[in-house]
Amino acid sequence: MHGDPQRRHLRRDATPRRQPRPGRRPGPLTRLANRRKLQQYGDEVLATGIVGVLLIDLNHFKEVNDTLGHSAGDRVLITVGERLSAAVREGDLVARFGGDEFAVILANLSAPALAEMRAHTILDALTPPIQLDDMRISVEASCGVTTASGGTIGELLRRADVAMYQAKQDGQRVVVYAHARDTADIGTLTLGGDLAHAVAEGQFVVNFQPIVDLATGQVIGAEALTRWNHPDRGDLAPDRFLPAIERSGQLAAFADAVLDQALTAVSRWADAGHAIPVAVNVSPRSLLDPSFPDAVARRLAARGVQASSLVIELTESVTLSKLEVVDDVLAALRDQGIRLALDDFGTGFSSLATLARVAVDELKIDRSFVAAMNASAPGAVVRSTVDLGRSLGLIVVAEGIEREEQRQQLWELGCPAGQGHLFARAMPADRLLAALRRGHDGQPGLLAPPLHDTDTVIRLPRNRRSRRASTGEPGQEWVP
Secondary structure (H helix, E strand, C coil): CCCCCCCCCCCCCCCCCCCCCCCCCCCCCCCCECHHHHHHHHHHHCCCCEEEEEEEEECCHHHHHHHHCHHHHHHHHHHHHHHHHHHCCCCCEEEEEECCEEEEEEEEECCCCHHHHHHHHHHHCCCCCEEECCEEECCCEEEEEEEECCCCHHHHHHHHHHHHHHHHHHCCCEEECCHHHHHHHHCCHHHHHCHHHHHHCCCEEEEEEEEEECCCCEEEEEEEEEEEEECCCEEECHHHHHHHHHHCCCHHHHHHHHHHHHHHHHHHHHHCCCCCCEEEECCCCHHHCCCHHHHHHHHHHHHCCCHHHEEEEECHHHHCCCCHHHHHHHHHHHHCCCEEEEEEECCCCCHHHHHHHCCCCEEEECHHHHHCCCCHHHHHHHHHHHHHHHHHCCEEEECCCCCHHHHHHHHHHCCCEECCCCCCCCECHHHHHHHHHHCECCECCECCCCCCCCCCCEECCCCCCCCCCECCCCCCEEEC
């Protein structure tokens, strides 16, 4: 961590009042308090005086995992936890939220301004390099700070989260929460306040983009894509509202509403003779909730949908560190028969490490690689992903297919499925059902003509290595 080289010297706070004893239940790795313990203790000390909350996120920690492996990353996290614990005062509490995110409760502050000073002092404890075998690792961190003498710890954590993200964006070490910066972060204060009403009123609308068998043009699935139909602001894309939802108390209700719409569509399509699964993107924070698998199971039962008809799309960020709760949640989802897909594969440095940790069923090639597939580096990513998926027995889906030549190239590389504007944009469930019924050229369920007629022998370019593999069409095979 590189910041102000002058170490701040603080006077001791006034004689502390009697404080509740911090929770001591250890986490599985760092032996720090978890989120539940921190919230419980925070609500207790908020009733006793001025409380500060620090949210600390390690910068570039992902690179440690990617370069040195998760074992080295875990040793860094343990050392950081030990240093933070040694730097706080009696009555304070250090917790690890998951991944490389830590929180600190500063109890019984004599003045709000002390929180920022204490934050700099605590981060100074991370300055000495960490020795890993024959290597020294320098740790830098971004910290969000907020204070209050009442309210709830949940709101303080949300504000500290806003400040911490601002610190990362501005390249600063410590940022104190400011009302105006919060407004800039989520659009307007009313946007955050509208969330509960939006969930209750069904303002979040799910559209569906079909996933197509590249060889046959047959629809084999659909991805659920959510927009907020805001009464004053119009349609809002997920990047406009998801950060606000994740920081609010509405994430579980939002996820349930999206899942309900997706499974309702699956049920209606099946009743009409089109049994296709739906893929739903899940917030990484949902996977930190141990009750999430049960909530999914209840929703599947309520709509009468088989678990195999649901695909949960994951981002690589949920598996960057060995989080026991995430492992348990993913295992519970798989035990139900729910399929897992790794979204935007190739965009993160930890793709292979993620596959080693999480048993997924599908890989999705990010649209950026498909768009630049004719360039050497993106083309190599596409080819290696297809080959990796085939060797592991995984379905590979290419995103962002916009031209017929991209479809042909991907199919020749061995990619079996894709989605994009070439086939269809995202649309409401009833419109997708109408498209399935209408089909292509009088064939229901098709959104594009087959690449080749049935029983046609396909000769691939000679630079492809010899192999035989089924393409999904009867009598059709690849030959050298």
